[in-house]
Structures are given as C-alpha cells and as structure tokens.
Amino acid sequence: MAVQRITFPGHDGTQLSARLDLPTGPHLATALFAHCFTCGKDIPAARRIAARLAAMGIAVLRFDFTGLGHSEGEFQNTSFSSNVDDLIAAATWCAQQGMPPSMLIGHSLGGSAVIKAASMLDGIKAVATIGAPFDPAHVTHHFADALTEIEREGSAEVCLGGRPFTIGKSFIEDTGNGVLSEVLGHLHAALLVMHAPRDAVVSVDSASQIFMAAKHPKSFVSLDDADHLITKAADAEYAADVIATWAARYINRPLPAPPIGAPEGVVRVSEANPDGFLQDITSGSHVHMLADEPLAYGGTNMGMSPYGFLAASLGACTSMTIRMYARRKKWPLEHVSVDVSHNKVHAQDAALSSGEKIDSFSRSITLTGSKLDAEQRARLLEIADRCPVHRTLERTSQVETLLVPA
Known part of the structure; x- marks a missing residue:
C-alpha cells in the first residue's frame, strides 16, 4: 500500500490536507473517510480502515476538515454544513483524478456528514457510519456550559479532548437544523451502522434512530465494548474487517486479468501496522487473511503466523x-x-x-x-x-x- 500526501481546495477554497491510501495492485474503487468532531485523518481507526480497504483494491481519501489538523482555515467559521461541503469538495477532487468515490465512511459527526453528503453525490453505492449521532446537534453537549456565552458573544473558546477550540454561533445554529431522518428515508445507497452499546460519547440510541429511519438495504453491527474513538487495535481491526467484507457486496470492483504466468493471480502481503507484525494478505479481490505473530513474540495474535x-x-x-x-x-x-x-x-x-x-x-x-x-x-x-x-x-x-x- 502506498500513502500519498495531497492537498485539495475545500468548500471555501482553503487547502485541505489529506492522505490518499492507494492499493499496491490494481485500483478497483474509491472511498472517502470523514473523521470525528475535532479529530483528524490520522486517528488509528481511520488508518486501519483505509489500509484494509486498500488491500482490497479500494483507494481511500481521508482528510482534515477545514480548520483542523494540517488543513487551512478557521475552525470557528466552520459548521456541520461546511463539513458536508468539504466532503463534496473531496469527492469532486477524486472525480477529477479519474477515481470518483462509490463509498463513504464516517466516524462520529463524520458519520452524520457522510449520510448528508451521500444525498448530494452521484454514484455512491455504500455508506458506513461508526458511532454517528442521529442529530448533529448532539455534539453541543461537549461544551454545554459555553452555549450562553456563544449565543451572547458570537463565539467562545472551549476545551475538547484537552485542546482549545473556538466554537462560533453559526456552528450551533447549523447543527440544530441537521436532523437526518428525511435524508435517510431517501438514501439511495446501502447503509452499514456500527456502534458500541457502551459508547459514552454518543448513545447507541442514535444508531437505532439512524437504522430505523433508513430503508433497506441496511445493516447494524455492534462494536461491543469498544470506546467511541475505537482506540484499541483489536476494535479497529474488527471494524475494518466488517466494513471491507460488507462493502464487497455493494461496490462493483471489476477484476483485472491475472498476470501472464500466474493463472491463480498474485498473493499480496501488505503491512497493516509498522509498529507490530500484522499483515494483510489478499488473493484476488475476494480472499483476505491476516498474518501475525503470537503475543510472546511481539505480535497481537490476530492472525496465523x-x-x-x-x-x-x-x-x-x-x-x-x-x-x-x-x-x-x-x-x-x-x-x-x-x-x-x-x-x-x-x-x-x-x-x-x-x-x-x-x-x-x-x-x-x-x-x-x-x-x-x-x-x-x-x-x-x-x-x-x-x-x-x-x-x-x-x-x-x-x-x-x-x-x-x-
């Protein structure tokens, strides 16, 4: 797998920082990944999901929303709608490179954003959400004590995850209009809802509301005891594997002819985590396995040796x-x-x-x-x-x- 660092213009023309995870072999499809509120493109869950899909031949573009991470712009001037517009800008960039996306993946508020963006983009066949709120206004509970000041002054500095952020009044007003029920009722794509029942940040009730509002084809998968940010490697691997397996049913990935002299195709081994020994092994586009070492030898015991x-x-x-x-x-x-x-x-x-x-x-x-x-x-x-x-x-x-x- 090759990872390219790129930039592209966001919703207001500012440059957004991105990573493009490309398959080592043939490029068969493209996906976009939207990160959680105030997070970034390089969180472990995003990296693992992108690597897993790239091993299947699916390129993944993951980027920092305006004003976050390495992207330009002012976070206080952004909103839920601007995040959606950034996703559309990302899809436009991909299309210009000859690789229009057919799949959207969103984590937390990014999950709400991909649902909204899917209704505004052509060619989207599959949408996957992880710990997404049904109502984007849910995120305001992180800074409920500052809502009065934001209303009075137009903005306020809040502490989220140990980091300071300035939240503008436009963000509060915009999220209040972001209920997804109508969009979900007309979503012309397969939907995968993933959520942890013990998620302490976004209640699993949101997952139930998203699932019930959507029409088939739709699927719900529990992430069991995973935390909201999917910080444990085993949880990230599980989420990645489920998304990859599920997506294969809905995304058309035309298979290239096998190389001359290799009628069974090429078995490709791609490092999943440079800090350990986990390997993605693919044979063609439908067979995937994991190789690893036991815990005693520094591995994570997630696959055969x-x-x-x-x-x-x-x-x-x-x-x-x-x-x-x-x-x-x-x-x-x-x-x-x-x-x-x-x-x-x-x-x-x-x-x-x-x-x-x-x-x-x-x-x-x-x-x-x-x-x-x-x-x-x-x-x-x-x-x-x-x-x-x-x-x-x-x-x-x-x-x-x-x-x-x-």
Missing part, C-alpha cells in the same frame, strides 16, 4: 489430493480432516547426515467413511504423499504422516 500458513498449505493440499483421488475412484469417502504441527529437529533425527536443523511436519489424517475398507484407507494414505505441497516441502523438510484409526 507464517509457519501456521505453511502448515495450513500442507494440510489443505493433502485433503484436496485425497478427495480428488477418492472422487475419481468413486470410493465412499465421506470426510477428510488433516492435523498438522510444525517443529525444528536435528537432521540426524530424520536419518540425514547433516548436523543442521531442518523443518519437521507431523501430519495426522482422519478419513471418515463407514464403507471404506482397510485397503482403500492404506491407498489414500499413500496418495497423501503425492500432495504437491508435500513434494515441495520434502526437498528440504521432513513430513511424517499418521493415519488416524477409523
């Missing part, structure tokens, strides 16, 4: 090879399962002359079928050793196979 994938490859190939032979022979094999374990052993333990350590795979095969006779079982055990992955591994490894008694 590389050796785990190697063992899985041996087990899967063994099962397929046995099934193909039994099918051709029309033998009464009902089910195959293969347990594989991996270890490092000294070569002399494997009756080899070298004193170096080699890889040893232990394979236990269970063949289910009450009508299989002993001769057929023995033959299928022999066939297991013809598995192509087995043959590849045995050149430098040892594979021991055991047939589990019927």
